[in-house]
Amino acid sequence: MDPLIAQHVPALAAFRNWLDATQLAEVLSLYDPYAEEARESALRRDLAYLPDHLAALTRFLVLGDDLPEEHLRRHVPTELRGTLAAVGLDFAKHRLIRHFDLWIFCERLSPAVDLYHGDDSVGLSRLMLPSRGRCLDLCAGVGTQGLLCAQTARSLIAVETQEKAQVFFWLNAVLNGLAAKVEFRAGNFVDAVTGERFDHIVCNPPLLPVPRQVDYPLVGHGGPDGLDFTRRLLAVLHALLDRGGRCHVIGTLLGGPIGPDLSEWEHTSKITGLDLLAILPFRGRLAPGAPLFRSLVASATLYAEHRRPSTRHTDDIGAIQAQAEQAYRQYFTDTGATHLYSFFLCATRATGPSGTFRCTRHFMESRRMWGR
Numbered sequence: 001m002d003p004l005i006a007q008h009v010p011a012l013a014a015f016r017n018w019l020d021a022t023q024l025a026e027v028l029s030l031y032d033p034y035a036e037e038a039r040e041s042a043l044r045r046d047l048a049y050l051p052d053h054l055a056a057l058t059r060f061l062v063l064g065d066d067l068p069e070e071h072l073r074r075h076v077p078t079e080l081r082g083t084l085a086a087v088g089l090d091f092a093k094h095r096l097i098r099h100f101d102l103w104i105f106c107e108r109l110s111p112a113v114d115l116y117h118g119d120d121s122v123g124l125s126r127l128m129l130p131s132r133g134r135c136l137d138l139c140a141g142v143g144t145q146g147l148l149c150a151q152t153a154r155s156l157i158a159v160e161t162q163e164k165a166q167v168f169f170w171l172n173a174v175l176n177g178l179a180a181k182v183e184f185r186a187g188n189f190v191d192a193v194t195g196e197r198f199d200h201i202v203c204n205p206p207l208l209p210v211p212r213q214v215d216y217p218l219v220g221h222g223g224p225d226g227l228d229f230t231r232r233l234l235a236v237l238h239a240l241l242d243r244g245g246r247c248h249v250i251g252t253l254l255g256g257p258i259g260p261d262l263s264e265w266e267h268t269s270k271i272t273g274l275d276l277l278a279i280l281p282f283r284g285r286l287a288p289g290a291p292l293f294r295s296l297v298a299s300a301t302l303y304a305e306h307r308r309p310s311t312r313h314t315d316d317i318g319a320i321q322a323q324a325e326q327a328y329r330q331y332f333t334d335t336g337a338t339h340l341y342s343f344f345l346c347a348t349r350a351t352g353p354s355g356t357f358r359c360t361r362h363f364m365e366s367r368r369m370w371g372r
């Protein structure tokens, strides 16, 4: 276990017991899990209708408001606040999420977010339950999926490249009473578990398309077509899955108006002996000016702004935005991409040497990519 968290196990258990008794979970359960930003505005709007103590907790733990000390003291015991500060939580930067029946601490969404939780985290979680046997969470972040699996699985290994995620992973594991059956491995994706086998693998990787000339946050950077991690995983998946094992991975695919080209996966399933089911529920338009296009460019621009000035030669944000826009526009023209499709990919080991490939094509036009 992370040494810092290990020093505070009883105090974190006390925090968890207190939190459960506050009934904040019951309040948060009313809000749409798929819409991060809309959920925050809805919560803020509803503060006036909540009993005082629940409004104060929502503001402090969930929305990150800076409450006067006297107000806080009335609603959150001082020793519990001391514990949260001692494990490094700063509510201007961090937040508490109710993810199914887990309490998860992560960072607030921002262009610089490293310890991420988003709509995609919810989408994958709904797909993958329940988990059994030996489970692996690749790109685990603060443990959102892995810990959910660990509730029913025998054991969990969580692989994550950012070492700083370790404290949050263990914090969340202890808070949810799961520390005894989980392990955190700081490492590079599948390389961290070479030679091991699992009954269940879950993966919410960096999954957005990012042209080579564009800088993009690590949590979302899926390579030029968004599929870097999925490809790496599929190449070794057969060897990682135990007999009867299954894998759930989500991502995005670029495609034209009639859908993405899935021949690569069809081929992969044949040569790797994997049965693949691709569920393609939603798509968004990539035309310049469309919300999805604008949000890709905005993320790249805000990220560059965040990294400035140390890593950028120019401090002209307008120029960076124009550059990102041009790079995306060119890449989509070159590849013929008119839409971004979200996918849920379910893989199992085939019974014979060659696997089968199946897919659904709903293609619901939506600004949301992971759930309705």
Ligand SMILES: C[S@@+](CC[C@H](N)C(=O)[O-])C[C@H]1O[C@@H](n2cnc3c(N)ncnc32)[C@H](O)[C@@H]1O
Pocket: 114, 115, 116, 117, 118, 120, 121, 124, 138, 139, 140, 141, 142, 143, 144, 145, 159, 160, 161, 162, 187, 188, 189, 190, 204, 205, 206, 207, 218, 219, 220
């Ligand atoms: C979209 S976030 C998902 C986080 C979490 N699983 C969730 O669903 O909320 C992708 C995660 O992959 C991690 N990551 C990026 N490159 C990686 C690599 N080479 N190996 C392991 N993890 C990586 C990022 O640091 C980030 O935490």
